Structure formats: C-alpha cells, structure tokens
Amino acid sequence: MEHRLIFSSELEEKLKNVTGETKQAWKDIGASSYLELMECCIGKLNDSYPKLNIVSFSFHEDIQVYGQSNTYFGLIKNEDNVLLAYVFVIPPKYETRSGVLAQQVFPVLSGITPELRASKDIRINNRPIFIVNLNEANLTASVAVNIKSGTVLGFNYIDVYDRDIEEILLSNGINPTVRSLKDYERMVAKVNKSGVNEFFKVDALGKTITFLTIRLKDGIHVNNEPYWFALKAYAALYLAKNEGYSCDMNIMNQLSRGNKTLDAFRDFVEKTEM
C-alpha cells in the first residue's frame, strides 16, 4: 500500500531558511535543497521501514491530532486518507540545543496521551511513531541516550546522516544494551554530569521505582525540563512495568498540577497501576 507524508508549513519555512554549515551538511548527503533533503528522508524511511512505502510528501497549514500540533510534527496517511503513523523531525543544529527528541515529541505527545485514558492499549501512543533526525551536529552521549530512550518507548528512528547510536554510546564508555530497568538506570546516570540519575530511583529488591523531581520545580516551567524528564521517566516506566515494578509517586505528587507534560505523566502512571 502506498502512503504519503505530511508536514507542517512551519517546518517548510524553517528548512527553506537554512544556510551555512547545515546546508553544507545536506550537500554531503546529496541534497542541495530542502526538497531534496525531504526526498532523502523518504528514501531512508522507505529503506529502513519498507512497509511505509511513502510515495509523496507535502506541507500543510494545519496538521493536528486531538488538537495537538507542532512545527516538527508530521503524519503518515494511506491512499484512503487514513492516518496511520506520527512522525517527528529533529531539526537542524541551529534550531535546537540539548533537548533532542524530547523537545520535539513531548509537546505533542503530552496532549495525545491523556486522550487515550480509556484505551485498552497501555502505551503513550495509539499509532506508531517515527523519528527523523535532521540534526547535523555531532551526536553527544546525552543525545544518543535520548534517542535510545525513544527506542525503549518503541519509537522508530532514522538518522539522515546515518550515524550509529550504539557506536556513539560505546565510544563514550556506555553499554548500549538496555535489557532491564537497571541497565537503563545506569545509562541515564552515566550521561549526567554528577553521575547521578536525577529522574528516577530504582529499588530492585523492593521492586519499586520512585520518580524524582530534582530537575523539576513547582509552578510554571520556563524551560523544557518537563520534556526531558518525560522522555527518561516514560522509558523507565515502560521497563519497570514489564518487570513487575510498582511506582512510588509520593515525591512527584508533591508538585502542584498545571504542567501539561507532568500531569499527563502522572495520569499515565495511574493508568498503568490499575
């Protein structure tokens, strides 16, 4: 079956205005314009996930799911205009700093997940998610852990520059294998400057995971910490639930409600405990 990829007009505007080093990086992969870059993306998506069989792409003014939209959010639809998958783009270097993946995905997903409260499927997404990394900057260990966290959540990932996440982790002395919550805990702690996991604490004997608020604050967040927290916390939660852990939310519940991303996480944990 043939599919088409739809992105927001805002993304088109941003890609049109790309200059300098980023544009040079595109040339290195054979794309001299943003349209050729999109062709390259589609080629890589189709190579990695042949079932996608994307035959065209377009940019549209208003693409929304459950009222959620974002510059970096795209959709995959079939010939009958049925929505089948979500796509998130990690933008070129000048657009982002350290929040790679979390900052593009969670502004939208934190609006979708609460809509799935009654769903029998206990996942944060109701359709498959594809992540397309257009960011040409050298991937740091921290970014690689973010991407690894996405794969723990079942996100499908492609890098237009063909960089190998596992190699990046290994070259930074991090074991890329995540078979358990303890593996993931070690990985997250390793990329933190202090060597401490600031997102969650694992009690393997008591089979309890405690979510921490060290990097969060009560009230309005002016930064993107909730998105960074959400990525690590959801990934840890997925692993914890599959290993039969229960969740300790006492610390998190001391925060007042009002942040879309954190509220969605708290409600999702409640759903998994039912």
Place this chain on the structure above:
Amino acid sequence: MQKIYYGAPGTGKSFEIDAFLKSEGISEKYIFRITFHPDFSYSDFIGQLLPTVIKSGPSKGDITYDFSKGVFTQALEKSYEDTSKDVYLILEEMSRGNCAEIFGDIFQLLDREKAGLNKGYSKYFVNNDLIAKDIIALSDDRVKLPPNLHVIGTVNTSDQNVYVMDTAFKRRFEWEYISTKPVKNSAGTEYENNVDIVLNNGTMDKTVKWVDLYGVLNVFISSDKWLGLGEDKQIGQFFIEFDMISTVAEHKKQVKNKLLHYLWFDVCQSSYKSGITLFDGSISNFSSLYDAFEDGKKIFSDTFFDCIEKWEQNCL
C-alpha cells in the same frame, strides 16, 4: 475481550452481542462480523492470493497475484490504525465451522499478555508476511493481536453436524451461558416475542402464550421424567422471531414451519424413551404432523398437555 456466548438456539446470543455493542456506542466501521459454516476456511478468514489482471501500465493484461484480505486481516488492520479504538470481530455460529482449520496458525495469537505494558497484546507472535504486509505498526512479518481487538463468538449447544472445538481452543475464550429463561421488555412489564399460539387438545382449542409453550417444551425435552435429552435440545425465546404486528395465522405458519420441523427431526428422533411421546399417537410422520397442525387438529400428546396444565398452575 475474547468471549463466546453459548446456549440453545434462539436464546438471543447474537442479540446479546448487538445490545452490548449498541450500549458501548460502537460504530459499524469498527465491527467485523462473519458466520462460520462447514465450507468456511482459513483462506476465507485470513485471506488468499487471487489472480488479478493488470488494467494499465506497461504490464497491462498480465496476471498478478494479490492478497485478498479475509475478515480477520481486515479487523486486525483496523485495530492497528488506532489502538485507542475498540474493534470487534464477531464470529457467529462458531461450531458450524472447523475452528482448528479456520484459525490455523492464528490460534496461537489468542493467548494474551495479562500484565505489563503489553497487557492485552498476544503473548506469542506468528510469522505471516501476508497478514502483516499493510500494517505499519507491525515492524516486520511478526503478527500479534493488539488489546483493542476483541473476538466474540456464538455457539449453539444443540447443533447437529457440528465440529468439535478442542479444549486448547476453548480455554482461550471466556464462556458465557445464555439461558433459555425468557426476557422482558426494557420496561420490565411484558415478555418479549410473546404471541398467542392456538393448540387443539382433542376437545377444544386452547390458547397458549409462546413463552409458556417453549418453557413447557424445554422441561419436557430436557427432564429425565419425559424425553430426557438434557439441555442440548432446548430452545430459546427467540427460536422463532415473531412479527408482533402480524396476524395469528402468520404466527401459526411460523410455528408450523420452524418449530414443528425442529421438534420432529431434531428432538423426537433423538429420544429413546419408550412410552413417552411429545406428539399425539395419531401423528405417524412429519407430513401428518404438518397437516394436522394446519387443519387445527390435535398434535401434542395428552402427557404434554398435562405438562401445560401443570406449568400454568406453577407446579411443573
């Protein structure tokens, strides 16, 4: 949900499923319904490769083989479009088909995870590239059922010429018995589908309500005191679906063509009880039964009429 409703014919198993779907507000586009029968096969259920003539392009006129999706594959695709939406695969009359053959390898998918983030997904996958080929959510050819795909079936307990379901298949479903007990309308004031039936008892015409008639028949059929055929041959309230605004003559015609046929061929011919008969001694074959009822003559035995009397006095 993986559930089979079972019971005597006409007890309202399909009605129960419909009522449930309506109460849940499930749109028809999320319901896939199929009726099993002896010729229904794996290819009908899952899909099959069928030849197609290419209509345009350089290969115009050539033959290609396309996978024509069966109802199972269509339901699976629908459920993976959005896993937050419940999709129902309704399998009517399951015992009339060979379930082991129809389900084939898919049988393995009926085991679902009971805990964890994968709760409700199949515990084990089966490799089937044809089923998986158009489902983006399945990254390769490994097929699993998602938690929002519900499989609901119906099974008649009294069917003849049916296939036996093996225990391994049966244990993968919850079973809910739909009894022969009559149901009332939504206000709880009157029985549903309850028309007057006129029977001649040898001396006069006697009007019996359908709910009473089938109730007495079930006792007569199942009890060791009379035909002793157990529960399997009983009938339900909707064994005949009467048109409530039709005439008594129309109702009589329905009784003649549906009920009498069943009672003669499926009930009486299965009973080995000597000395106890449902029908009057003057009835020697189906033709005489059919004609006698048509002519308003006595068709049931005195023993059966005694049972009707006792039923009406609440002492059967």
